[in-house]
Amino acid sequence: MRTLITLVVLIVALFAALFGGTKWSDATWTPKLALDLEGGTQLILAPKTEDNASVSRETIQQAIEVIRQRVDSSGVAEAEITSQGGSNIVVALPGKPSEATLDLVRTSAQMEFRPVLTYADPTPTATDGATADPSDPSATGAPDADATISPDGLATSEPTDGATAENSSASSDAVFSNAVSTGDDAVIRDAAATDDPTAEPSPSASAGTDGSATGPESPSDINYYVTEDVLQRFNELDCTDPKNLTGGDTADPDTALVTCDPTGTIKYILGPVEITGDHISNATSGIGVNSQGVSTGQWVVNLSFDGTGTDEFKTVTTRLQGLQSPQNQFAIVLDGLVISAPSLSPGTIIADGKAEISGSFNRESATTLANQLKFGALPISFDVQSEEQISATLGSEQLEKGLIAGLIGLLLVVIYSLFQYRALGFVTVLSLVIAAVLTYGVITLLSWTQGYRLSLPGVAGLIVAIGITADSFIVYFERIRDELREGRTLVAAVDRGWERARRTILASDAVNFLAAIVLYFLAVGSVRGFAFTLGLTTLLDLLIVFVFTHPVMLLIAKTKFFGSGHPLSGLDPRRLGATGGTRYVGRGRVATGRRDADPEDGGLSTENPLVATTVAGGTIAERRAAARAAAQGTAPHDAASHDTAPTDTPTDGSTPAERTEGND
Known part of the structure; x- marks a missing residue:
């Protein structure tokens, strides 16, 4: 009885949350529909460059990935982003997207190189009312000066062992080094350095003669760029929230930038822009070689700059090689997010504009980073060729037919249950009703809180779930009947049958859920909607069987109608072949x-x-x-x-004889 009360409380809480959302937020009592059922807005974007250079398919694909990152992180689900003729980009957004979402699609992505000032774990940093010192890595949660960032974004006290990274995002264990040997790099210095070791240091560029601040000493000047406002935004930033991973940041290039990496595993404070992506002349990936031309067996990314970029990069590397971690890291920022933050090899000054980024790369991650760099080398802006409302590709008629098909299937299950199990079949019917109520409530709640949209493949997943749910009940009821045939009383048969049926139900639903997970991660497009609803209803099936069907069977087993084996109960021992016991x-x-x-x-x-x-x-x-x-x-x-x-x-x-x- 306590379990049934828990289920009632859960259902009431679910719909109470929806009621509150309709009153004080933008929730609705119906789930949002996807593009194939509701229609939406379609934009056709034509890429263009400043010098009218041709745009490769790889660049178009990278632009699509940038737009998809923005759209998915903004909470819009079931969006379709494709290329048209290998040149234009078609973006179809379901429903009525907000103007902010449309701006994210229209805005061009830019690549920048900024110095890392500090970093920390992705969650908000608790300061307990005290102002943290950003120059102290322990104050912001950043690793100490001797630490590196492992591929999963967590700080470690030891250098990485070269394990393969899953992606190139925030690959802070990567390092810059010379791609081609230039002789003794130690002789290359910053233009501001002095050869006289006894010379007095020049006055700080950040302070005037009266001690007042006049400007930063360098782009890595923490005391100048990390103001109280910047530090507060950094402490409050939560990179685990997808809304903070939309990109499209148009921050002032001369100020500090507080941002995340695309995977939401780390957050950064970055200095001003020192090099823009249009100064990249080329970027490739491949197996690295040493100065003798011998293969190292490790995947690397080779990066080269044009003339202006070479001079700027020399200035940057000259300054960074004398700094401690994390100030010796140089962040590559694409669309406002840090795609990689390699550190500079000790004692390295890169004067020829040719650099090699090495680290825990595999073939896929190295290729991805190279493509991202090439995308930054060719700054693309988009002309919106058309922006129009589109009708549903399937529409309400197909949705109606899908729902009718589901109702027919449900009706057949009900008829079979009542014919096969008589009064016991009503337990199946009531369980299906509870499952339908929970499924509807959960999907509607996800539409409100997570932006989930129900597509026609998702409706198909719900229809398939009817059979999965009914199958669990049939397994349980047949186990009870088997125990009755063995001569047990109904109460004993329910207990013993549950022990045997539970293992079968768990195994069956585990297989269904595993199939849904594999399909969700391997499929693309609307097929993922089918996988999502299939996995969701499988979990709800387990919930219904454990907290409703089994407790109800325990209750009715104690009633006279079912306990005495009434012919209409579906549990008559004579009909089950247990005559005379x-x-x-x-x-x-x-x-x-x-x-x-x-x-x-x-x-x-x-x-x-x-x-x-x-x-x-x-x-x-x-x-x-x-x-x-x-x-x-x-x-x-x-x-x-x-x-x-x-x-x-x-x-x-x-x-x-007796x-x-x-x-x-």
Whole structure:
């Protein structure tokens, strides 16, 4: 009973949340529909460059990935983003997208190189009212000066061991180094350096003669760029929230930038822009080689700059090589998010504009980073060729047909349940109703909180779920019937049947859920909607069976109608082949009587004792004869000896004759 109350509370809480959302937020009582059922807005974007250079397919694909990152992180689900003729980009957004979402699609993505000032774990940083010192890595949650960032974004006290990274995002264990040997790099210095070790240091560029601040010492000047406002935004930033991963940031290039990496595993404070992506001349991926031309066996990304970029990069590397971690890292920012933040190899000054980014790369991650860099090398803006409302590709008619198909399937399941299980079938019907209510509530809640949209493949997943749910009930009911055939009482059959059915139901739903997960991650487009609803309804099926169907069976087993085996209950022992309570129990033994509710003592009832008759060493025919004799209340007759077969000796010391007389 307590379990059923818990289920009621859960359903009430679910719809109470929806009610509150309709009153004080933008929730609705119906789930949002996807593009194929509702229609939406379609934009056709034509890429263009400043010098009208041709745009490669790889660049178009990278632009699509940038737009998809923006759209998905903004909470819009079931959007379709494709290329048209290998040149234009078609973006179809379901429903009525907000103007902010449309701006994210229209805005061009830019690549920038900014110095890393500090970083921390992605969650908001608790300051307890105190102002953290950004120059102290421990104050912001950043690793200490000797630490590196492992591929999963967590700080470690030891350098990485070269394990393969899943992607290139925030690959802070990567390092810049010279792609081509330029001789003794130690002789290349910053133009501001002095050869006289005894010379007095020049006055700080960030302070005037009266001590007032006039400007930063360098783009890595933490005291200048990390203001109280910047630090507060950094402490409050939560990179685990997808809304903070939309990109499209148009921050002032001369100020600090607070941002995340695209995977939401780390957050950064970055200095001003030092190099823009249009100064990249080329970027490729491949197996690295050392200065002798020998392959290192590790995947690397080779990066080269144009003339202006070469001079700027030399200035940057000259400054960074004298700084401690994390200020010796240089962030590559695409669309306002840090796609990689490699550190500079100690003592390295890159004067020829040719650099190599090495680290925990595999072939896929290295290729991805190279494509991102090439995308930044060709700054693309988009002309909106058309922006129009589109009708649903399938529409309400197809949705109506899908719902009718689901209702027909549900009706067939109900008819079969009532025909096969009679009154017990109403438990199936009621369980399906509860499952439908929960599924509708959960999908509507996800539409409000997560932007989920129901597509026609998703509706198909809901229809398939009817069969999955009904299958669980059939397994349970048939297990109960098996126990009744064994002569147990209904209460004992429900308990024992649940123990046996539970394992089967868990195994079946585990297979369905695993299939849904694999399909969700391997499929693309609207097929993922089918996988999502299939996985969701599988979990709800387990919930219904455990917290509703089984508790209800425990309750009705104690009622007179079901407990006495009424012919209309669906649990009549005679209809199940258990007439007279006689059954074959193995090894030539047949038993009469009924099982008790306690399966621990073998199910023997003290009020109606079990009588077992043994045909020692008998044939199958003799055993069947013994079963018939037991059903008629007489002892089996042995054709060879005409003797009464021995019976089990009871513990009360009575003789076989006394037992026979007592049974008669």
